[in-house]
Amino acid sequence: MNSTQKQEIAVLGSGSWATAIVKILSENEQVAIHWWVRNPETAEHIRTYRHNPNYLSDVEINPARVVHVSSSLPEVLAPARWVVVAIPAAFVKEALSSTTAKHWLSKKVVSGVKGVIPEEHLLVTQWISREFELAEENMAVIAGPCHAEEIALERQSYLTIASLNLAISEEFARLMSCRYVKASPFDDLYGVEYCAIMKNIIAIACGIAHGLGFGDNFQAVLVANALREMKALIDAIYPLHRELTHTSYLGDLLVTAYSQFSRNRTFGNMIGRGYSVKSAQMEMKMIAEGYYAAKGIHEISCHYGVHCPIMEGVYRILYEAAPAKKIFDKIRESMY
Numbered sequence: 242m243n244s245t246q247k248q249e250i251a252v253l254g255s256g257s258w259a260t261a262i263v264k265i266l267s268e269n270e271q272v273a274i275h276w277w278v279r280n281p282e283t284a285e286h287i288r289t290y291r292h293n294p295n296y297l298s299d300v301e302i303n304p305a306r307v308v309h310v311s312s313s314l315p316e317v318l319a320p321a322r323w324v325v326v327a328i329p330a331a332f333v334k335e336a337l338s339s340t341t342a343k344h345w346l347s348k349k350v351v352s353g354v355k356g357v358i359p360e361e362h363l364l365v366t367q368w369i370s371r372e373f374e375l376a377e378e379n380m381a382v383i384a385g386p387c388h389a390e391e392i393a394l395e396r397q398s399y400l401t402i403a404s405l406n407l408a409i410s411e412e413f414a415r416l417m418s419c420r421y422v423k424a425s426p427f428d429d430l431y432g433v434e435y436c437a438i439m440k441n442i443i444a445i446a447c448g449i450a451h452g453l454g455f456g457d458n459f460q461a462v463l464v465a466n467a468l469r470e471m472k473a474l475i476d477a478i479y480p481l482h483r484e485l486t487h488t489s490y491l492g493d494l495l496v497t498a499y500s501q502f503s504r505n506r507t508f509g510n511m512i513g514r515g516y517s518v519k520s521a522q523m524e525m526k527m528i529a530e531g532y533y534a535a536k537g538i539h540e541i542s543c544h545y546g547v548h549c550p551i552m553e554g555v556y557r558i559l560y561e562a563a564p565a566k567k568i569f570d571k572i573r574e575s576m577y
């Protein structure tokens with residue numbers, strides 16, 4: 242690429258994370274962003290007023306970088322070399338259903354999604370790679386402890402760009418680095434993607450514990466035990482020497498487990514306080530990915546025969562209406 246050529250990037254999704262990614266990428270004058278926003282009225286609002294009306298609405302959208310906002314997926318994909326997916330996992334299949342392999346030809350795909358594709362038991366990168374006939378080496382994920390709300394405030398944040406192909410992670414990490422974001426390349430694509438999914442379930446567990454009246458002492462032990470659980474499952478699925486103290490595993494778990502911005506923790510807190518799943522979901526304007534992930538990870542851990550008492554407990558509370566207090570009494574006994 243010569244120095245005047247732009248990096249054409251499609252960003253798919255119009256929630257908080259897609260908006261934050263658009264903001265980060267817009268800091269780089271070498272990029273041209275084509276933004277897919279599913280609702281045509283929202284797209285029109287962004288084109289006219291340069292703000293997403295529904296999420297991170299204080300963020301100003303820079304027209305010099307965001308050159309195209311559209312509800313047509315084929316239109317947005319056509320010019321792009323990179324495609325960033327930031328749609329909650331439960332809706333990815335439906336959202337991409339208007340496209341075929343020909344729309345994705347030669348693209349490099351970066352997933353910002355932290356969830357499993359329902360019923361498929363596949364990570365988002367695996368599903369996209371299979372569905373649109375892309376090599377796994379052309380896939381990457383954006384991970385790390387980073388809440389969209391803090392990106393809106395330009396608070397110093399760290400991201401990990403993981404791919405089987407280090408050249409891709411390095412190139413995209415450069416595009417995602419700016420004054421308030423340091424993005425680093427990494428090679429454990431599937432380990433990072435699985436951990437990012439599991440930490441959302443653990444955050445729900447932390448929220449439930451808080452809602453039930455447990456304190457910080459209990460939560461610290463819950464998180465430490467949960468980290469071992471995550472390691473046992475990921476090592477069974479993708480055996481590899483990995484230090485879970487890396488920012489993209491432990492850091493991501495900590496921010497979601499403890500942050501005031503965490504959707505999953507907020508959702509869990511309501512469950513612990515006695516809300517039904519339906520009423521807690523209705524209270525939330527945003528998506529708690531851990532709700533869907535609890536089912537996917539339950540099925541995957543059963544398949545691999547790995548005992549995950551904390552994540553399993555969350556699954557039983559959310560999907561089998563098991564009483565939270567009873568499940569947490571058992572978890573309390575089993576932890577050390």
Ligand SMILES: NC(=O)C1=CN([C@@H]2O[C@H](COP(=O)(O)OP(=O)(O)OC[C@H]3O[C@@H](n4cnc5c(N)ncnc54)[C@H](OP(=O)(O)O)[C@@H]3O)[C@@H](O)[C@H]2O)C=CC1
Nearest residue numbers: 255256257258259327328329332354355388389527528530
């Ligand atoms: N928020 C964050 O800080 C971070 C989020 N992530 C991940 O990013 C992904 C996206 O989450 P996030 O941006 O937070 O989500 P939000 O809760 O902010 O937004 C929800 C998004 O889901 C869309 N949506 C709702 N229902 C449907 C549907 N039926 N079909 C298609 N789309 C639908 C909404 O579209 P509409 O507005 O049109 O209804 C909206 O764009 C998740 O996997 C999350 O884990 C990762 C890192 C940080």
Ligand SMILES: O=C(CO)COP(=O)(O)O
Nearest residue numbers: 355497502503504505506
């Ligand atoms: O996946 C996310 C951030 O990593 C979003 O979930 P939380 O808002 O629960 O942290």
